Amino acid sequence: MRALLLAATALIGLAPAAIADQRFEATLAGHAILPAFTMAVPPADAPRDALVSGKFAGPGNLRIDRPGAVMGDTGPMHGSRPTGIAFPFIGQPVQGFSGIKPVAGEPGAYWVLTDNGFGNRRNSPDALLMFHKVRPDFRTGQVAIEQTTFLSDPHRRIPFRIAYEGTERRYLTGADFDLESIQPVEGGFWFGDEFGPYLIQVDAAGVVQRVVETMLDGQPLRSPDHAALQVAASPTAGVPYRVRRSGGYEGMALTPDGQTLWGLLEQPLFAAGSDQPEGQFLRLLEYSIARQAWTGRSLRYRLEAGATAIGDFNFIDATRALVIERDNGEGDPGLACAQGVQPTAAAPCFPLPARFKRVYLIDLAQTDAEGFVRKIGHIDLMAIRDTEGLARIRGDLPANAPRDRFTFPFFTIEDVAMVDADHIIVGNDNNLPFSAGRQFFQADSNELILLRVPELLRAR
Numbered sequence: 001m002r003a004l005l006l007a008a009t010a011l012i013g014l015a016p017a018a019i020a021d022q023r024f025e026a027t028l029a030g031h032a033i034l035p036a037f038t039m040a041v042p043p044a045d046a047p048r049d050a051l052v053s054g055k056f057a058g059p060g061n062l063r064i065d066r067p068g069a070v071m072g073d074t075g076p077m078h079g080s081r082p083t084g085i086a087f088p089f090i091g092q093p094v095q096g097f098s099g100i101k102p103v104a105g106e107p108g109a110y111w112v113l114t115d116n117g118f119g120n121r122r123n124s125p126d127a128l129l130m131f132h133k134v135r136p137d138f139r140t141g142q143v144a145i146e147q148t149t150f151l152s153d154p155h156r157r158i159p160f161r162i163a164y165e166g167t168e169r170r171y172l173t174g175a176d177f178d179l180e181s182i183q184p185v186e187g188g189f190w191f192g193d194e195f196g197p198y199l200i201q202v203d204a205a206g207v208v209q210r211v212v213e214t215m216l217d218g219q220p221l222r223s224p225d226h227a228a229l230q231v232a233a234s235p236t237a238g239v240p241y242r243v244r245r246s247g248g249y250e251g252m253a254l255t256p257d258g259q260t261l262w263g264l265l266e267q268p269l270f271a272a273g274s275d276q277p278e279g280q281f282l283r284l285l286e287y288s289i290a291r292q293a294w295t296g297r298s299l300r301y302r303l304e305a306g307a308t309a310i311g312d313f314n315f316i317d318a319t320r321a322l323v324i325e326r327d328n329g330e331g332d333p334g335l336a337c338a339q340g341v342q343p344t345a346a347a348p349c350f351p352l353p354a355r356f357k358r359v360y361l362i363d364l365a366q367t368d369a370e371g372f373v374r375k376i377g378h379i380d381l382m383a384i385r386d387t388e389g390l391a392r393i394r395g396d397l398p399a400n401a402p403r404d405r406f407t408f409p410f411f412t413i414e415d416v417a418m419v420d421a422d423h424i425i426v427g428n429d430n431n432l433p434f435s436a437g438r439q440f441f442q443a444d445s446n447e448l449i450l451l452r453v454p455e456l457l458r459a460r
Contacts, residue, residue: 034446050092099179133145136425151179151206196222324415331354
């Protein structure tokens, strides 16, 4: 009897490890593409400055007025490969979907959020902040933009100076916020921002109602782009902050009852008073919509080895949620550059290919003694089954790449949501015109893929 009890105890001890993180298969069920060069017309009452965007996205963030004067490229981390699309742009690029949520009561329609513009505060003061209602048609492969809403602050709810401060409507730009997550609520939307990081509430017309400062353990949690911080007068004086640049709310999920927002930071916090991370984990912070206050509760999300950040976060039921976890690579790993080799037109390759691109299912109701949420399982976005040949484009691949395998080899993958009991939708942020992960020398389009993942969605 004692031997049986010992054996049973051993099995119980092994059970959590056995179910800690299962890999599930994903099958491509649809593929729709919005072309990279898709522009929106600014509102009629927007400043004339907004008619041409990207004027400060070139070298040194110095003004360039002539449209198409600068060829986009991937930057040195990815081999400075030209992407074939030049800026500044006439109009506002729709590109860069950094958040997604199904439209309630309209099957097949989704709210998507355009990223801050061209990547940071300095280069995006003429990039208008906006969100859209889109409808991908997975039969034709096209994406229809049914509605575009531009954000504004005519009631002066934003407590700091914005780029278009001296205008009546006060449209918001990528110099004001970097919006990365969208959650529709009754009467409007909540957005998660990276610059503060802030939570921002707007009405259905995109008019700001509230800007919420982030608090952790009773103290403001700030990034180097927070409006309250400035360069110190002494080059040896530090500026205190704990959120990394581009490390704010990449994910923000709303519980199905509509009462609670959970903000998920993109990258690990710095340890207090240090330039080192507090650990290989991210913070999850709870905000009560009903109380309009942070609850003081926080959880931890452990990053896997090889991952550098998360891309999106959405609930599928009261406690389980989907999270995109990724590295900084782009391009198929089968076409990786040799060590020390840079790509050329004659000999193209990917210097930092995509290797870690996953969607995880987690459960906030299951946490360990240190507050880490349980990872139930994941799918690999670099190994999607395409048994029916539904992929619209495969891009540059090795000659021996299996025809029934489809990859999503983008630098930033920032959209995931449940569609129904069997399917999820996933999309990329194409960083127009600075990312080329699908093909060597062609700017990435906005791709939306429908994935059949019933086992993942049923896992507990």
